Amino acid sequence: xxxxxxxxxxxxxxxxxxxxxxxxxxxxxxxxxxxxxxxxxxxxxxxxxxxxxxxxxxxxxxxxxxxxxxxxxxxxxxxxxxxxxxxxxxxxxxxxxxxxxxxxxxxxxxxxxxxxxxxxxxxxxxxxxxxxxxxxxxx
Amino acid sequence: xxxxxxxxxxxxxxxxxxxxxxxxxxxxxxxxxxxxxxxxxxxxxxxxxxxxxxxxxxxxxxxxxxxxxxxxxxxxxxxxxxxxxxxxxxxxxxxxxxxxxxxxxxxxxxxxxxxxxxxxxxxxxxxxxxxxxxxxxxxxxxxxxxxxxxxxxxxxxxxxxxxxxxxxxxxxxxxxxxxxxxxxxxxxxxxxxxxxxxxxxxxxxxxxxxxxxxxxxxxxxxxxxxxxx
Numbered sequence: 001x002x003x004x005x006x007x008x009x010x011x012x013x014x015x016x017x018x019x020x021x022x023x024x025x026x027x028x029x030x031x032x033x034x035x036x037x038x039x040x041x042x043x044x045x046x047x048x049x050x051x052x053x054x055x056x057x058x059x060x061x062x063x064x065x066x067x068x069x070x071x072x073x074x075x076x077x078x079x080x081x082x083x084x085x086x087x088x089x090x091x092x093x094x095x096x097x098x099x100x101x102x103x104x105x106x107x108x109x110x111x112x113x114x115x116x117x118x119x120x121x122x123x124x125x126x127x128x129x130x131x132x133x134x135x136x137x138x139x
Numbered sequence: 140x141x142x143x144x145x146x147x148x149x150x151x152x153x154x155x156x157x158x159x160x161x162x163x164x165x166x167x168x169x170x171x172x173x174x175x176x177x178x179x180x181x182x183x184x185x186x187x188x189x190x191x192x193x194x195x196x197x198x199x200x201x202x203x204x205x206x207x208x209x210x211x212x213x214x215x216x217x218x219x220x221x222x223x224x225x226x227x228x229x230x231x232x233x234x235x236x237x238x239x240x241x242x243x244x245x246x247x248x249x250x251x252x253x254x255x256x257x258x259x260x261x262x263x264x265x266x267x268x269x270x271x272x273x274x275x276x277x278x279x280x281x282x283x284x285x286x287x288x289x290x291x292x293x294x295x296x297x298x299x300x301x302x303x304x305x306x307x308x309x310x311x312x313x314x315x316x317x318x319x320x321x322x323x324x325x326x327x328x329x330x331x332x333x334x335x336x337x338x339x340x341x342x343x344x345x346x347x348x349x350x351x352x353x354x355x356x357x358x359x360x361x362x363x364x365x366x367x368x
Contacts, residue, residue: 062284063268063283063284063285063286064283064284064285064286064300064304065284065286065304065307067304067308068307068308068311071308071311071312071315072311074315075311075314075315075318078315078318078319078322079318081322082318082321082322082325085322085325085326086325089325089326089328092328093328093329108329109328109329110329111329112328112329113328113329115329116324116325116327116328116329116334117325119324119325120321120322120323120324120325120326120327120337121321121325122321123317123318123320123321123324123341124317124318124321124322124325125321127314127317127318127321128314130317131310131313131314131317131348134345134348134349134352135310135348135352
């Protein structure tokens with residue numbers, strides 16, 4: 001059942017090109033969760049009815065350490081979500097700034113929104129750099 | 140309700156990791172299962188058809204095979220008796236052959252000269268992965284690839300492999316958590332309370348990073364180059 005589920009996912013993920021081609025996956029510009037997996041199961045006979053595969057190829061999880069490759073792909077998806085959220089937050093802050101009508105209370109909150117959005121984006125983008133920096137300093 | 144949600148969020152990474160592991164194991168077992176059936180090729184006279192016939196013969200008590208193979212209808216006339224006899228004889232012969240086949244498989248299974256098969260393995264004789272040193276007969280077969288180094292006793296090798304696995308992932312989890320903290324900070328909208336939550340998360344993440352680094356260093360100091368290499 002899990003195998004079938006895994007085979008189904010690229011089918012949903014791919015909205016452009018061949019649904020069975022794992023390289024053309026992607027959804028709304030998001031990368032695919034299997035982008036770092038290096039093993040691709042290829043069914044030698046696509047017309048083999050005994051196979052449960054929908055497509056002739058599917059991402060293959062070769063070992064226990066491939067869990068982290070999936071996690072890395074999830075982080076890269078999360079980074080894009082963070083960037084989109086930052087853009088949204090900045091727009092929200094700008095709109096509140098515009099409609100604050102000079103009230104210091106609302107203006108301050110709008111400024112806080114924009115600053116927080118930028119700081120949060122910076123932290124998200126630099127997370128990998130921060131971690132490797134600290135790890136490099138210690139060791 | 141909020142406390143429940145918090146508790147759930149706290150345990151969810153563990154549940155997620157556990158379920159991923161179970162899924163991995165399940166999928167690899169499911170992957171290995173079809174290969175198991177044609178594994179009888181090590182035994183003499185073995186092929187899939189023969190195996191199928193023999194299993195069918197074992198279900199002979201309900202008479203299904205008899206009817207399928209002999210097309211015998213009991214309500215019909217005198218000729219059927221002769222047909223029945225022939226069929227009975229054939230079935231007896233076939234079941235004798237099947238017994239011989241089973242015996243041959245049993246002999247093959249107990250053959251000491253057979254290629255690597257361990258007494259610890261749980262029936263998956265075609266397991267692709269193993270842990271421990273195969274040369275000193277200390278290895279166990281595993282259904283999924285733990286990334287064992289094939290040195291020393293099996294359980295130690297497996298434990299080191301699991302430690303290595305967790306150690307590989309710690310950095311990634313910390314980075315992911317920091318990214319999540321940044322996202323929380325972004326979406327806090329200048330609200331001091333949610334900003335404080337995001338800051339708390341990021342502080343915990345950095346603390347976790349330090350703990351991990353020191354654990355790594357201590358482990359490398361105690362057992363240099365064995366566990367993490």
